[in-house]
Amino acid sequence: MLNEEVQDSMKELLKEYDVKKLNMGDILKGTVIDVNDKEASVNINYAFDGLISKEEISLDGKDPREVLSKDDEIDVYVISPNDGEGYVELSLVRALQIKEKEDIEEFYKNxxxxxxxxxxxxxxxxxxxxxxxxxxxxxxxxxxxxxxxxxxxxxxxxxxxxxxxxxxxxxxxxxxxxxEEEYNKNKKIIWESLKEGEKKTGIVKKLVKFGAFVDIGGVEGLIHISDLSWERVNKPEDVVKEGDNVEVFIGNVDRKNQKLSLILKDVTKEPWTIHSNDIKEGEIFEGKVARLTNFGAFVELFDGIEGLVHITEITNENIAKASDVLELGQKVKVKVLNYNKEDKRISLSIKDAIESSKEYLNYIDSDEDEAGTSLGDLLKGFKFE
Incomplete structure (x- = not known):
């Protein structure tokens, strides 16, 4: 009887206020009036306030006071326009789920x-x-x-x-x-900013037979084995290892095909530039045998600078190959026969260095001269019968 009287009173009150009828599933704007450990009451600008139970405030059983505070403005879902006790039964969870699904659909669509x-x-x-x-x-x-x-x-x-x-x-x-989008965007910016000769810091990512791949901040470039050092390199791991931090110079930039060459050796210390004026035709140098071939031997005069001793310039004797009288790493005296600075080519002779030494011997005693150079020094490392 009491419930019927309450319902009749609510109907009369609704008529008196001429308020729009609420329906289950409506989404309303509301303001939190009060919240405790079991529920929250909400002003929904209706003849009666709304009530949200703890279960309809949070799915994970949180204390309602952790989720809501007095005067919070929220969207609520109408579960029942009349809970039988003069309140509108509401749900925060269901309103949020509807809004979140709408958000998800919009995010996916756009x-x-x-x-x-x-x-x-x-x-x-x-x-x-x-x-x-x-x-x-x-x-x-x-x-x-x-x-x-x-x-x-x-x-x-x-x-x-x-x-x-x-x-x-x-x-x-x-x-x-x-x-992926951020990477490609940054990658494009980096490619556009690359300038030949510029110095960059990078990390060695991978070693291959012909060189090393280095990441310079989103873009990978190749250091060819010949650009690892001014000295001759047999294998990349002799100079760098994966994970090494290195400073490199930008070589060739192919933006169209996104290929980049890098240089580890210091381009400001290019041996031919540093020693170009130290080499003159007719001078005798002490060098080191760097390579042996069928047609002769390459002798290193300075780090990164080699000259060719043709097989006919090794000795006056007939030999089939340079290795008959020379060994890798052997120190020998050589005479500069020809020096082409532009093409970076040097022709050397070992036998002429020996002949020059013999001629020199005719003018000096066997003791060291005033310059401190002896015939033994000139012939250092040379093999002969």
Missing amino acids: QKNITVKIKEETKGGVIAYYGNIRIFIPGSLAGRQRVELNTLVGKELEIRITELDLRNNKIVGSRRVIE
């Missing part, structure tokens, strides 16, 4: 980024939430590079929705697509 919170690691990926909406992020889409999934739990992550099926509650998100 391919906008959204921020989610990672709740847990699961088989093949992680579970994230946008409010109360569950989103699955596969491990392969958690980042552009491999990510330890357990390190993401509890963190917020900006993602893009890549699959959406609300009817079957299937929503898939990707962090990787965002990072």
Whole structure:
């Protein structure tokens, strides 16, 4: 009898205020009047206030006071226009879910980024939430590079929705697509900014037989083995290792094909530039045998500068190959026969250096001369019968 009287009173009050009738499922704007550990009361600009139970405030059982505060303005969902006790039964959770689904649909349609919170690691990926909406992020889409999934739990992550099926509650998100876009954008900017001869800091990423690949901040370039050092290099690992921080010079930039050559050796210390005036035809140098070939031997005069001793200029004797009388690393005296500074070519002779030494011997005693040079010094390292 009492409930009937309350309902009759409510009907009369509604008639008196001529208020629009509420329907289940309506979304209303409201202001929190009061909140305690069990529920929250809300002013919805209606003849009667609304009431939200703890279960309809949060799905994870939080204390309502952790979610709502007095005077908060919120959207609420009408569960029942009349709970039988003079209140409108409302839900914050359901209103949020509707709004969140609308957001998700808009984000997916317009391919906008959204921020989610990672709740847990699961088989093949992680579970994230946008409010109360569950989103699955596969491990392969958690980042552009491999990510330890357990390190993401509890963190917020900006993602893009890549699959959406609300009817079957299937929503898939990707962090990787965002990072790929950022990487490509930065990569384009870097390619446009590259200037030949400019110095950059990079990290050695990979070693191959013909050189080393170095990342200079989003773009990888190749240091050819010949550009690792001014000295001859047999294999890249003799100079650098993967993970090394290096300073390199920009070589050739092919923006069209996105190919970049880098130089590790200091271009400001190019040996031919430094020693070009130190080499003169007719002078005798002490060098080191750097390479042996069928047609002669290459002798290094300075680091990075080699000259050719043709097989006919090694000795007056008939030899089949340079290795018959010379060894790699052997120190020998050589005479400069021809020096082409522009083409960086030097012709050398060992036998002429020996002849010059013999001629020199005719003018000096066997003791060291005033300059301190002896015949033994001139013939240092040379093999002869």
